[in-house]
Amino acid sequence: MSALAVAFKLIGYALAGLLVIGNLVSLLSISMGGFLTRDPNRVLNHLPRWSKSFLINELLAVGGIIMLLPFYWMMVTAFKDSRTAAASPPIWTPIRYEYEVVPPGGGNPIKIVELEVAKQKGQLIKVVPVDKYEFKQTDSGGYVSTHQIADPAAIFMVDPDKVVEKKVINLNLDNFRRAWYKPEDSTRGQVNFLTYFWVSIVSSAIATGGTLITAALAAFAFARLEFYGKNFLFYLVLGTMMVPGQVLLIPNFLILSKLHWLDTYAALTVPWLTSVFTIFLMRQFFMTIPTDLWDAARVDGISRFRYLWQVVVPLSKPVFITAGIFDFLNNWNSLLWPLIVTSTPGRRTLMVGLQNLNEEAAAEFHMLMAASCFAILPVVIIFFFMQRFFIEGIARTGLK
Amino acid sequence: MTSRGKRQLGESLEGYAYLLPAGIILIVFWYLPVIISFAMSFGNVTALMPLDEMKFVGARQYQEVLGTAQFQQSLWNTINYAIYSVPLTLVVALAAAMLLNQPIKGRNFWRTIYFLPYITTWVAISIVFTYLFHREYGIGNWLLNIVRVDLLGMREARLEWLFEPRGIWEIILYQPILGEKRGLVPPMWGGMDNIISGPSLSAFCIILTSVWRDAGYYMVIFLAGLQNIDKSLYEAASIDGATGWKRFRHITIPMLSPVTFFLSIISVINALKVFVPQFMMTPTGGPDNTTTPVTMYLYQAGFTGEWKLSYACAVAYVLTVIILALTIVQNKIFAKRVEYGH
Structure with missing residues (x-):
């Protein structure tokens, strides 16, 4: 057993011991208290502070494990091979198989990759040394196929019974690399996840930037200007929140095809250059800015437009960040719209790419988990840095 | 026009100007589609035919x-x-x-x-x-x-x-996951099987x-x-x-x-x-x-x-x-x- 495994075991035992002791003492104090006072309700309300906080934290930890388990499982599986990913009972550590065989010329055993499965007993199989397990490259630099070995001379035949297999803890990024170039396997042209990322980032950024500008203007008009039909227009705008996006899907598709915008960045961004929810959020915030500020600005002879950009916007930074995060995530996560308005691989977003991969490699879970990491991990990392804005922004939206 | 009226007119125009960018997007990609969609829902359009050849089929579609x-x-x-x-x-x-x-x-x-x-x-x-x-x-x-x-x-x-x-209640009640024997609920649900057996x-x-x-x-x-x-x-x-x-x-x-x-x-x-x-x-x-x-x-x-x-x-x-x-x-x-x- 490796040192890592021993360490894991020791941590596990320590945690289990802590849980057992804490629960026993808590339960003991509850039952003793109940026995002495004959009033369980009273006991629950007057539990010792540490015991209460222990029980609460324990419940929270159970919930936390449920919340984190899928993430853990995704990341662990991304480091496995197809055999350990399909193991039953499940393997909880990033383990993969390594195969070793003495080469035909004799000498020390070398690590190999099996390229085929023996169909009958005694049949020799094709293998290739691990360090020669590289794929043929095309002119554009992408990988053509995971099964075309760059140096065919390195392939040799061995008897599968002679192959020794070992389980090892694996921390290399092979699956990620293969998943990254996996879309290349299809006939849809030279595309990999770099393209998907690029399209997703560009289109989400344009849509978010545009939304913040158009929404700030509209929200300012609704919050601070008097004009004919203001209330009517405001309700008209809010009314769109009741309309499910599916109603718009087909006519928008037809409008975009009339404009010859299908398969362009315009199709991915222009319809999303504003958001009613963001307008609403900003208006609520702008209303809280005292009007004295505008009176003072008017005395200085500042126009409304300059007042908006130089006074209101800087004061509203938190709401801009919150709205920006939401708009970005909405665009980043959307699947149906990019699926319908794009068809060439070069205009597919990350989500559509992932969905395609899921259709093509439905059984290769180690690859799918690696690809899922592409979609999840960047957002999670950003979230940890900006979580204050995420969570406080949401708490604010619920408490108008 | 009084100066106050002028100022109000100016403010109104400014208000509309501020609404314009968001408004254009909303009109083209929200309000117009809602109307087109409503009209189309009474027609017989498929993607294989141009929109202007649409025939009205009325409420039959619904x-x-x-x-x-x-x-x-x-x-x-x-x-x-x-x-x-x-x-x-x-x-x-x-x-x-x-x-x-x-x-x-x-x-x-x-x-x-x-x-x-x-x-x-x-x-x-x-x-x-x-x-x-x-x-x-x-x-x-x-x-x-x-x-x-x-x-x-x-x-x-x-x-x-x-x-x-099978519905979850059907599995739990009729063929319990945890038990080998068949459950208490009879196989006939009285025509309500969809509702009783759940998703x-x-x-x-x-x-x-x-x-x-x-x-x-x-x-x-x-x-x-x-x-x-x-x-x-x-x-x-x-x-x-x-x-x-x-x-x-x-x-x-x-x-x-x-x-x-x-x-x-x-x-x-x-x-x-x-x-x-x-x-x-x-x-x-x-x-x-x-x-x-x-x-x-x-x-x-x-x-x-x-x-x-x-x-x-x-x-x-x-x-x-x-x-x-x-x-x-x-x-x-x-x-x-x-x-x-x-």
């Missing part, structure tokens, strides 16, 4: 939509999804928020952990959960058999999870996934609501001798009702519009079509096969009407019972 068994099934699936996922999510979220509202250290830590699933994308989440619910090497069957074999000493058995068309296990897996993902979001809002409740109310109640459940029932629930109201409206609307989890986890519509929601039916009708665009528009309008009606009903029922502030 008759056809409502009469199609597949549509009825998808509507029932959507409703089932809402009925089960909304209360489950809200209850889990409220419980977590109550726990976090206790005076403990590390509240922000747990809040972050619980919120984490919500920011991740449905597409990737669906792939991960498809794996967790896999019939052969998923965690679901492994856990099931830990209970069956190791704890109860029964023989090993597997559930089909995402491929299981298929396949649909329920998706419901569980959505609870896992969304509970943290609702929890954060509940928690903010709980922290907004005036502490003096609880102090006054404890002087009166009210503890535990009574405080929860008579202070927490009423004071939280505006938040609950807001969340239930949002979550019902979102549940009725659900698309991605079903599309990703059961791309073919699930066993016996028991997971296909209306939106996925719309996608299948409008963007695959014969591309029946008009038909899909009619489906979309039926869904819109249902959402509007439900929102109005919810408003009417709950608005009276919500207690705003103090």
